[in-house]
Amino acid sequence: MLPAHGYPGLKKYAHLVGHFGGAWYRQKVDFAAFPGAIAVTTNCVLDPLTAYKNNIFTINETGLSGVSHIAADASGHKDFGPIIRRAMQLPGYSVEDVARAPAKRDVTVGFGHNAVLSVAPAVIEAIQTGKLEHIFLVGGCDGSEPQRKYYSKLYQHMPQSTMVLTLGCGKFRIFDQDFGTLPGTDLPRLLDMGQCNDAYSALVVATELAKVFKTDVNSLPLSLDLSWFEQKAVAVLLTLLHLGVRNIRLGPRLPAFLTPEAVGVLVERFNLMPANVADPATDMKNMMACK
Structure with a gap:
């Protein structure tokens, strides 16, 4: 989510609070470790591991075999309900997970x-x-x-x-x-x-x-x-x-x-x-x- 913090239209939402993971090639490690739902919006996506295949959704031009895709209806509207419901089913991070996490690092973005x-x-x-x-x-x-x-x-x-x-x-x-x-x-x-x-x-x-x-x-x-x-x-x-x-x-x-x-x-x-x-x-x- 790092680039999103540079866009005022996204930055205005209080629940956009950070970034998780590194470059695209690390996603099989990063996504497997993430206890939540994942929405993929760009072409830098790899065939998912079984560990997170049910947690990942594709949007727009992206698509993967056996992975749920959120398509737009005739008016261009997308229903993100399936992603939200899956996120609510998953455990997320526990207090213990947060305590064990590495110290956070701050990076300033948005220098267009x-x-x-x-x-x-x-x-x-x-x-x-x-x-x-x-x-x-x-x-x-x-x-x-x-x-x-x-x-x-x-x-x-x-x-x-x-x-x-x-x-x-x-x-x-x-x-x-x-x-x-x-x-x-x-x-x-x-x-x-x-x-x-x-x-x-x-x-x-x-x-x-x-x-x-x-x-x-x-x-x-x-x-x-x-x-x-x-x-x-x-x-x-x-x-x-x-x-x-x-x-x-x-x-x-x-x-x-x-x-x-x-x-x-x-x-x-x-x-x-x-x-x-x-x-x-x-x-x-x-x-x-x-x-």
Whole structure:
């Protein structure tokens, strides 16, 4: 439910109180441990385990064999009664469960371009005074491959004078780190912009900063290090390339569906490069040098 907290239309409900679980690939562990009903709304859903198959419902375009689907009627109305009834049948968390739970962590979300641009003067001043030396964009899809630990390790090397924008489930690789605030300012060092398709917000922010500094996006102290797994992240990459954004790192490896000739074109025209999963410290050093 993490992205929901960034939408005023959902945030207004008092019973939207938190978030459970991590990236999509962990769902067979997370859903099996969750003692409640589950409504699935997006394509990042896996065939369920028997342990929770009777507790899961699909909505909209999602669907799974043997799983109850909540379809809209002729007027577009959806009856969520079956989900509510199943939730009431299940035990939920006991007092003992809550006592054994790990300490809660707070993460501030909802930094769409309107929110970020509302504090643009503070960001600009931080850049001009040297308090903010570099901005990183972490976007795209997470996955279970060991190489994706690169992203967690990479941001352990972030200097305190830097800020990171996150979007997509790749954010979960760094959400266990306490980034705090930018020294000498009240600006948080981690700004979560939402889901993969919220790359638009990141582009708006970058474009507006470029206007202020009378330059282009590629000349800003900004580095993009994207993770990909499927079509949404590839669509984000194609959008960035269409807009002429260069020097993008893509991991944990370049897509296998790209021919050597296609890779050559992308490297030559856009300086697209694979993430250096074996040496994240070197990647961080190069990005700080705008390479």
